[in-house]
Every structure is written in C-alpha cells, then in structure tokens.
Amino acid sequence: MKIANLVKYVLLTVLTSAGVLAFANEENSIESRLAPVGNVCIEGIECTTAVAVASPESDDNSPEALFKGKCNSCHGTGAGGAPIVGNTDAWAPRIAKGTESLYASALNGVAGTMMMPKGGFSDLADEDVQAIVDYMVEQSQ
Numbered sequence: 001m002k003i004a005n006l007v008k009y010v011l012l013t014v015l016t017s018a019g020v021l022a023f024a025n026e027e028n029s030i031e032s033r034l035a036p037v038g039n040v041c042i043e044g045i046e047c048t049t050a051v052a053v054a055s056p057e058s059d060d061n062s063p064e065a066l067f068k069g070k071c072n073s074c075h076g077t078g079a080g081g082a083p084i085v086g087n088t089d090a091w092a093p094r095i096a097k098g099t100e101s102l103y104a105s106a107l108n109g110v111a112g113t114m115m116m117p118k119g120g121f122s123d124l125a126d127e128d129v130q131a132i133v134d135y136m137v138e139q140s141q
Ligand code: HEC
Pocket: 067, 070, 071, 072, 073, 074, 075, 079, 080, 081, 082, 083, 094, 101, 102, 103, 105, 106, 110, 113, 114, 115, 116, 118, 119, 120, 121, 124, 129, 132, 133, 136
C-alpha cells in the first residue's frame, strides 16, 4: 500500500513536470516563431537582438566611430569653442591652412585652448588621429 502510493506519487510528479516542460517548450517555439526580424538565434542559445552601436567601448575602429567616441563631445556640440563638424563656415579657414597643419593641431593640441594633444586620448595611434581629421574635414566641406 505504502509503496503503491509512493509509485503513484512519483508517476504523477513525473507526468506533471513532463507536461509542464512540454507546455513550456511549445510556448518557446511560438515565441521564437513570433520573434522580430533582426534577432540572432543560435540553436541551444538564447536569442539576442543584433544592434550595432558605436560607443567608446566599441570594437569599431573606423574614423567615424572613433570620432563619435572620442571627439564628438566637443566637435559635435561646440563645447569649449570647438569648431563643429559639419559647419562649413567654421572649418573653411582651418581647412585652408592645409591638412598637415590640421594633423599637427590634432596630434599636438592647440596651446591655450581646450584642444589637447589627440583630443586628450593619448592612447590613440597617430594614424588613427589623422584618419579622424580626414573624416572631420570630409564632413565639413
Ligand atoms: C575637450 C574638447 C575637445 C575634444 C575632446 C577634441 N577637441 Fe579638437 N578642438 C577643440 C577646440 C576648442 C578646438 C579649437 C582650437 C582653436 O581655437 O584653434 C579644436 C580644434 C581642432 C582641430 C582644428 C585645429 C586647427 O588647427 O584649426 C582639429 C583638426 C581637431 N580639433 C581635432 C580633434 C580630434 C581628432 C579630436 C578627437 C581625437 C578632438 N579634436 C577632440 C576641442 C576639442
């Protein structure tokens, strides 16, 4: 009698949890079928949404991403009197000085202003700084 009850209990528990699991799985598959386009799903791994975000922590080392991460705080807003990228009037006299002159300002800073060497990011490679300057000039002509 006691053993029969135990068997019944175990059987019920197994059946219930199997039922719950089956239900959960069904719900999961409906969810994944309804998942919005753009989700990256790998079998056995939770789905994640693929979003490309440029941030200072980004692995993107394109001049545009570096500009946004490092220089935009001043050159996107005009903070500290920085010439705003895209403002052709502000950039025309600077561009007229020549690319080498702009590279020198970007690498060494502009004494007496908020423009520090490499914009304050001494970890930037010289070539990256020059590529960012090229990008800034391109956007401001
Ligand atoms: C803290 C604010 C700030 C940051 C950050 C900053 N700049 Fe500047 N930048 C300035 C200011 C202010 C000027 C204008 C200096 C002046 O009066 O000629 C300037 C000017 C420049 C110029 C023009 C220099 C010239 O000779 O006319 C270049 C090129 C430049 N910045 C590149 C960069 C780059 C590249 C970065 C990012 C790596 C950067 N800046 C980040 C403030 C900043």
